[in-house]
Amino acid sequence: MVFSGPGLDERLLASLREATGEYLSGSLLSQRLRVSPGFIHQEVSELRKQGYEIEGHPHLGYRLISSPDLLLSQEIRHGLQTATMARRVLSYRRVRSTNEVALQIAHNGAPEGTLVVAESQTAGKGRLGKTWYSPPGVGLWFSLVLRPHMESSKVFQLAICGALAVAEALYQRTHLPVRVKWPNDVLIRGKKLAGVLTETQADGDLVQLVILGIGINVNQGVDDFPEDLRDKATSVRAELGRSISRLNLLQDVLMEFEERYQKFQERGLTPFLERWRQLSWILNRRVRVQVGGRWFSGLAVDIEDTGALVLEEASGKRQRLLAGDVSFQ
Incomplete structure (x- = not known):
């Protein structure tokens, strides 16, 4: 598998965004992107199929009106201020498990930080062999390929870092009373909002690969959960009373995790323990x-x-x- 830079679709979208609603002629786009006008027309048609509203005018050219509420690679990378996380993105409508896909592409050479994200999972993984309920269009179901230099006995600490990154991103964006439950869950008022799962491959005591999977309930309504989960699980929408941008939250989590991942590799969990204690749902209980x-x-x-x-x-x-x-x- 070859992991290349931004494709024509992303470069075309970048040009249309920079125009901030103004028209760009087909000939100008053709010169800027170094492709024929025919390729520009084909790419615009493909983007429209993905849900982008792009207005075309026979004399003025094209302009971007709106973007879809989908976790597309070009949308995730747009404006994302990370050095490593999600610089490569694989986006799917539906998979069995993003962890399974991430493991497969990692074996094919996917670099550290590669993100696998899906609109839904049919067999999302939770801890202890449990299944994570992952319906389409309302949550964040994603996995990161990590290649840390560490001992295999310490991998579970990455789940602690991941849970704290999710909690911080949620708090900064929503100010909801998020809490962390050792070792890998994020709760609100005792109900599960998010979870983190690590899967590892090691050579002896040294880690070769870690897949960090994260699931976050974002825009489900209370009635969207199966009956057996309604007293155990919650979502941002259920707690906040309104929906939020899944894309913005995903970018927040990626940036929060990258910061902690870098510090973790240098200093372990020490820099995060005080904040973890502050947010803990179980300490002194x-x-x-x-x-x-x-x-x-x-x-x-x-x-x-x-x-x-x-x-x-x-x-x-x-x-x-x-x-x-x-x-x-």
Whole structure:
């Protein structure tokens, strides 16, 4: 697989955007983009099929009227201020799982930061083998190809960074009372809004590849969730009372994650622990944690720089847990 720069569609859209609603003649676009007028006409037709409203005039040329509410690669990259994340984007209408696609293209040489995003997933992945409900057009379902230099035992810490990036992006854009639930969930008022999943390939103790998958419930209505999820899950729209731009939120998350990813590779989790504690939904609460077939109960007292949850049992003994599924007593 070859990963190239912006295609003709993105370059054409960039020119139309720069014109800020004014017409650009076919001949000018042809000269600027170094293609024939016929190619310009064909590309305009393709963009219209994708949902772009482009007005054509026989004497004046073309002008961009509006863009679709779709997570298209050219829209995601437009205005995105990242150095690595989503500089390459693969956008799909529907996939089984963005993590599956990301893993496949990573094996074919996709560079670090490559983004796979879909309007819907038919078999979206959650933690512990669970399925993530991913209906079309209302959420953010995406995965990033990462190639960090780290030990495989520390990969789960990337999920902590990802959850915090999602929480910060949501708070900055909506000011909703977002909270993080160790190790990888984002909640509002105790209901799940977003989750992060990491899948890893390693050579011995050294990581070769990490796929970081993120799912965020954005514009679902309360009744859009299946009945068995309505008391457990929520969305930005359900909490805010209105829909927001999925595209803007995705760009926010990508920028927040890139900043944390860079710091994480230099200093681990240390720079983020204080903010994590501030946003934690479980600290100073009594919880139960399932780790495989074992259960631990006690007071969640801290998260360490290793990412471990510190649980104080009734006996006073402290357990340090590196993974598990948390529920409340």
